[in-house]
Amino acid sequence: MNHEDDIDTGDDAARIHEPRLWRDKGWTARVIKNEDGDGWAVEMIRDGSAEPALVGPWTMGRNKVDPKPLDATAHQTLVKTASEVIRRHEQQLHGQLNKQVTVEFESEPLEVRLAITPDEFEPFGTLTALNRFGDVLATTTVRPNFRLSRDSAERWAAGGFGKIRG
Known part of the structure; x- marks a missing residue:
């Protein structure tokens, strides 16, 4: 068991830890088929938002066909990246x-x-x-x-x- 499993988020029912869907800590990561061609993409959606904050390419798995499964480390990295995208957008809007x-x-x-x-x-x-x-x-x-x-x-x-x- 890793340390992150010990943290009580207060809403265990909302947590999902699946290879293509990871919901935790206020964010959902979903691995989807890349609309622009071959391969896979991942979208990050903040709880309460209708639109993804981030959509980006996702790594292929070892078999070069299926996507690499999501895990806690990948989710945390994606949360940091998506949060930074939102922060920059808010700064730009504030400046405007x-x-x-x-x-x-x-x-x-x-x-x-x-x-x-x-x-x-x-x-x-x-x-x-x-x-x-x-x-x-x-x-x-x-x-x-x-x-x-x-x-x-x-x-x-x-x-x-x-x-x-x-």
């Missing part, structure tokens, strides 16, 4: 939805932040101005395609932090 610039306003640094809320029906942006102490000086709603730049932040501040049109 959140911007900030620092400008000078009344001889003081002013940080202006733009946060986009990607609502399916009515996406919008929130523009926030903070002083050097992190106090919110102003906030306003903007269109989701608003371009935050040093120039647009300076114009907003110079205009008294009013509503931005357009």
Whole structure:
């Protein structure tokens, strides 16, 4: 018995340890026939997700026909890889939805932040101005395609932090 079998995940009924299907620790690894041709692929799906976080090639077994069976070590490696893919995607999305610039306003640094809320029906942006102490000086709603730049932040501040049109 290996050490991982000693860890109580709290949901033994959901655990599956089969050669082509391995469900454990919040992830499911499934070995599937490669859609692009010969060979095998493995998909990693995080519990609660409809789509795989990762799909990649899978090693052939010794007979060069069947896939290599999944095991605890392979599953753990796949979990780490799929988790990293998700983390990078979340970082990229965060970067697309959140911007900030620092400008000078009344001889003081002013940080202006733009946060986009990607609502399916009515996406919008929130523009926030903070002083050097992190106090919110102003906030306003903007269109989701608003371009935050040093120039647009300076114009907003110079205009008294009013509503931005357009």
